[in-house]
Amino acid sequence: MSNFEERDNQNERKPLIYYWGLVMLGLFLLNIFIVPWAGSRQVQEVDYNTFVTMLGEGQVTAVEVQEQDNQIVFAGENGVYKTGMVEDPMLTERLLNADVEFSGQIIEQASPLVAFLVSWVLPMLLMYLFWRFISKRMTERMGGGEGSNAMSFGMTKSNAKVYVQSTEGISFDDVAGQDEAKESLSEIVDYMHNPDKYQSVGAKMPTGVLLVGPPGTGKTMLARAVAGEANVPFFSISGSEFVEMFAGAGAARVRDLFKQAKEKAPCIVFIDEIDAVGKKRSNQAIGNDEREQTLNQLLTEMDGFEGNTGVMILAATNQPEALDNALLRPGRFDRQVRVELPDLIGREEILKVHAKNIQHESNVDFNKIARMASGASGAELANIVNEAALRAVREGRQKANQEDFQESIEVVIAGAEKKNAILSDKEKMIVSYHEVGHALVAALQTHSAPVEKITIIPRTSGALGYTMQVSEGNDNLLSKEQLMDKLAVYAGGRAAEEVVFGSVTTGASNDIEQMTKIARAMITQYGMDNDIGMVTFEQNQSQYLSNGTNSSASPEMQSKIDRAIVELIQERYDYAKQLLTDNRTLLDSLSQHLYETETITGAEFMEILEKENKEDIVDETPVTT
Known part of the structure; x- marks a missing residue:
């Protein structure tokens, strides 16, 4: 298990959708309280019968007859209305009986300019001010200046996790069954400790080391062991985290990752499942342009035009045949380290390493367990040890015995026993x-x-x-x-x-x-x-x-x-x-x-x-x- 402690150098960021939610809430409140008030001052058009009915029921407070426009504008309890003029000899008598003022400019109509300002300009102004506020906050969190682009927040920043070695950091002793891989990687550790020894001969540190092998063989653990042995910062990120739906976001994340790494050099950058971003580029008209742009940026960063910056790139993949040839050439990934399934001796060593973390009987034959687990990876062997400890707990014992380990292999291979299965x-x-x-x-x-x-x-x-x-x-x-x-x-x-x-x-x-x-x-x-x-x-x-x-x-x-x-x-x-x-x-x-x-x-x-x-x-x- 990893004993690295995660270090967070930045404040916790809220996702971009949080700020968009605030904008939508503001627009919702604006439409509820402000827009209806502005709309209430608008002139509502009704027919003449409605005008006569409202006049008879005493709902009209003032009337203005606009003969030049051939319309009647009147004020009611709920706003201002207008209707077309018709030939009505009884109109004057109706107005007198209703005791309504109907001479001169007696009704204050809403100005079209005011209505336009309230309905359109005011909401856009509020949105602009709110966006300015959000942009300022995001720029401050990004540590950028006036020219920083707020749209890049959360998309162009690298999501790499930074680890530093603790007092009980993982080392090569915690990784068993991969002696050849450890021997190849130990040279990287020695270079970081004694760079002068290599530079005096003219030797250069490899730009990148690619760990290839089946799933579960310990590639990630080996990368962390290298960082632990070298006692340098360790950046860990998955290849899929570079891929974004926004054009240019993946390439920007690559630039940001290498910028952070160079600031903390010497350090190690580990890219897990690099095939997610490093697959071969196609010459077809329809392709994944965003992924290819991200790959091109990664190739540029690894070119080494600036000389040795003290940044070692480690990457892991299960599909080396799918990687782009430009990524595998010398100068980028100079070395490939095979992390294969462990042999019998390796399986036995892995079982003993993981068995240190559980209580077990001293007479457990790990060689026999290793022979029974032929073809198992390191992750599967760790699971076998854990299943043995769980079985001991279920049986009410304080220590796992030989039977627990053998049964755990059967659980991994064929599943647990079905207690309720009934055969004729x-x-x-x-x-x-x-x-x-x-x-x-x-x-x-x-x-x-x-x-x-x-x-x-x-x-x-x-x-x-x-x-x-x-x-x-x-x-x-x-x-x-x-x-x-x-x-x-x-x-x-x-x-x-x-x-x-x-x-x-x-x-x-x-x-x-x-x-x-x-x-x-x-x-x-x-x-x-x-x-x-x-x-x-x-x-x-x-x-x-x-x-x-x-x-x-x-x-x-x-x-x-x-x-x-x-x-x-x-x-x-x-x-x-x-x-x-x-x-x-x-x-x-x-x-x-x-x-x-x-x-x-x-x-x-x-x-x-x-x-x-x-x-x-x-x-x-x-x-x-």
Whole structure:
């Protein structure tokens, strides 16, 4: 965990929408109180019958007959009115009976100029004064002068978080399983501590270092460890924070970020997920101009025309193949550091680092936990340790034990146990045979990993059971024989169903998916089919993300590849089916035991296997292609 303390050098800013809300509130009050008053002095036009009715009801206080305009203007209780003149011999008598004055200029009408000033000029003047007030406040908070643009407030300022090392700051000792990456980055730290040693030889500090690798491998933690070891300010920002809908805002944020960094040099600027702003520029007519402007500004800032300013740029990405070539060239990101998934020793070290933060038994075998968590990233291993601590609390214990760690791996892989899941006796028996089919095929082969656990307890991931295999070491290379055995193990579950029950179920859907993936890779990427040959027909879209593959095969070749995949999977399925048929006694006894106990450990599985009549076990048949 990070031990950096965030430092805020500016006052808390209110968002721009806050000030716009005040403007709208002012306009609302203006329309309620001022505009109606101005409108009340306007002359309202009515028909002659309304005039006669109001006159008869005593609602008219004064009348002015304007013969030259052929209209009658009269004052009522609620304002001033006018109506057209009609031939009415009784008009004078009506006015006398109503006791209304009707001679001379007796009515004060609202001036059109005054009405215009009140309705239009006054609101615009109030808005202008209010905007001036807001602009002044924003300029003061930005620290700008008279020429500062208020529209840039909140959009052109960098949102980078500034960290300084605390007394217990993170260091390389807090990052495990990445020895090669730490060795490469330690040179950066040494340069910041002893720049003269390098400058005397003429060596220059790299402008930027790009950390690439799968998600969760510790790229962000490595960047903070570099800052902690160097004891310099650390700016942290995400690439997506540069992208704005307003034209030029992203580029302005880049300028502001580097301006702040140069003021605090030497320092480290860390841009996480830089692919959000640094993707390759297109030459199409329709493109993301704002993102490309932001990228161009970033390239300009990293050019180094001003010489070494003491600002080190660290960036992280999961998609290095998507970055613009101009960003990757020497002089910008001079060095790429690979932060790969940890190996067995690395996983063990990572588990021990995170286990320091929890209470656990002293006899926990972290090597075994690391072997069970094959392929896990640093973030997943941290999650496993935390799940073990949570399970210990749920069980009412003060320390996590070996069982807690092993169960936490199963929770991460297959989900938690479903307590309320109810299987019928027939379903439970089918699942038992299915899982034992996997385990027995694995045990009867020479290139399969040992079985660690078999269970038929349903999990929240949807699995009704699973078989866990744990390799004894690192499998950096997989032989064709190992892959063929993997296919047979995956086929063992469906094969056991057909051998025992004479029919198949939907429970093998995930097995079939994994078999298809392995078989396709063997033929299209690994060149392990004699008929297809050693030609690559599919390439991964992303090196570190599972974004699928791109096929380069012609329609005719694709049909040939599909037939080869089907034949390979069918051959492995027939092999597994024959293996289980020849060892039906073992299959029945193991399945019955699993049906009764619901869970079998690897040791129990091997013990039961050894108790059976060994001469009844049929040896593995040769692998065919």
